[in-house]
Amino acid sequence: MAAYDPGPVLGALADPTRRALFADVVDAGPVTATELADGRDISRQAIAKHLAILGRAGLVHGDRAGREVRFRADTAPLASAADWMQRTGDAWDRRLARLHHTISED
Numbered sequence: 001m002a003a004y005d006p007g008p009v010l011g012a013l014a015d016p017t018r019r020a021l022f023a024d025v026v027d028a029g030p031v032t033a034t035e036l037a038d039g040r041d042i043s044r045q046a047i048a049k050h051l052a053i054l055g056r057a058g059l060v061h062g063d064r065a066g067r068e069v070r071f072r073a074d075t076a077p078l079a080s081a082a083d084w085m086q087r088t089g090d091a092w093d094r095r096l097a098r099l100h101h102t103i104s105e106d
Contacts, residue, residue, distance in 0.1 A: 009081040012057035017042065018050045022073065025060055030070035 013019050025031055033051060037044040051071055054060040058077040062069040 004080060004084050006081040006084045008057040009059065009077045012053050012059055015050070015053075018054055021047065021050050022054055022059055025054075025071050026073040026075070030063065030072045032068055032070055036071075 013022065021036055024036055028035070033044050033047045036051075037047045040047070051060055051062070055062065055071075058074060060071045060073055062071050
């Protein structure tokens with residue numbers, strides 16, 4: 001089994017603009033890049049580029065209807081990344097506990 005790589009999800013969400021866009025897609029449901037650009041100091045083209053990065057991470061999916069693409073959120077990759085972080089944290093906790101036990105025996 002291949003190890004899970006959280007890089008795409010963490011990388012996509014490392015940018016505050018993408019985090020805000022993702023939150024808006026989660027809250028608003030299917031939404032277009034034009035709708036997301038409304039009220040922001042960022043162009044629709046820049047929004048589309050951010051959505052493409054979120055899409056490569058599996059966090060949003062675009063559904064084409066004619067000339068319009070409506071984006072919907074997929075939170076499953078967040079669960080996978082959170083699970084990876086939990087397992088990684090647990091592994092480090094076990095290592096540190098063994099180290100503490102080893103040091104305490106001396």
